[in-house]
Amino acid sequence: MSQPLEFETSPAERRRQKVRGAILEAAERVFSVEGEAGLSIRRLAEEIDYSPSAIYKYFGSKEELVDELKEAFFSRLMESVDHAVIESLAFDDRVKMCFKTYIRVAAERPHHYLAAFSSLGTARSGTQGEDWANFQDMKKGQAFNMVASLVQEGQQKGVFCPDMDPFQAAKSLWASMHGLALLLIHMPRFPELMPNAHGVVSTDAFTDFHAELMARSLRAATVVSTFPSGKNEPTDV
Structure with missing residues (x-):
């Protein structure tokens, strides 16, 4: 019987997961101090030096992030x-x-x-x-x-x-x-x-x-x- 194929994560997917993780970590920091009211895509962009449009590639809205x-x-x-x-x-x-x-x-x-x-x-x-x-x-x-x-x-x-x-x-x-x-x-x-x-x-x-x-x-x-x-x-x- 043939062995099931094992797929390695591509470099692009690894980078995507890394950036997504960094966004979540930054959101966690802001959220812990300022709560839901203080968390916004713009505020998050300032925290991690990303553009808001870059964050929207990973999270469609603040609600999705929360x-x-x-x-x-x-x-x-x-x-x-x-x-x-x-x-x-x-x-x-x-x-x-x-x-x-x-x-x-x-x-x-x-x-x-x-x-x-x-x-x-x-x-x-x-x-x-x-x-x-x-x-x-x-x-x-x-x-x-x-x-x-x-x-x-x-x-x-x-x-x-x-x-x-x-x-x-x-x-x-x-x-x-x-x-x-x-x-x-x-x-x-x-x-x-x-x-x-x-x-x-x-x-x-x-x-x-x-x-x-x-x-x-x-x-x-x-x-x-x-x-x-x-x-x-x-x-x-």
Whole structure:
């Protein structure tokens, strides 16, 4: 049987990827400091000493460029979570580390995180809103699936409540992580607002507490039996 042909990247394609990478790196620098409002093709051209027309050869619009940065953020987030939830950790510790890592990465890169949720439509898809198929194709959707998989693993291990819908649980967990991330972005000293009996609570300590609370909720002895409509009555499991 003949061996499949292996195609080497041409010099022209390698140069194209190098220039495209340089544009993205410069956009990342500007975006990190000035946010989406400060990023423009003209501003980017000044940053890397390219002409705007040269940049348009690689990115058709600012929106397309921002979409790339959004996807890159969630790629970075998933890489951080993958590193954090190493198999050597006990499952309970992996769960809490996953939650804490999401919150930490989001708070450390506020412009990227806020931009990732700045609009429901994307330049890539050309559609308004996010149906499930489009969502699954995005890095954001893959990050959500990581959370859902973690819930399913906990159910298989007998650690989490078996009657939960793992996808509804993942949505609830994401909403909780997202909420704290936004609070830390808009109110960096939020954890310190009301000291406890032992004094001021640090951001890290509060994030630990929040992650622990989320993990415990998955082990609850009762679950909501009807979702999302009808009477939501707790049911013993």
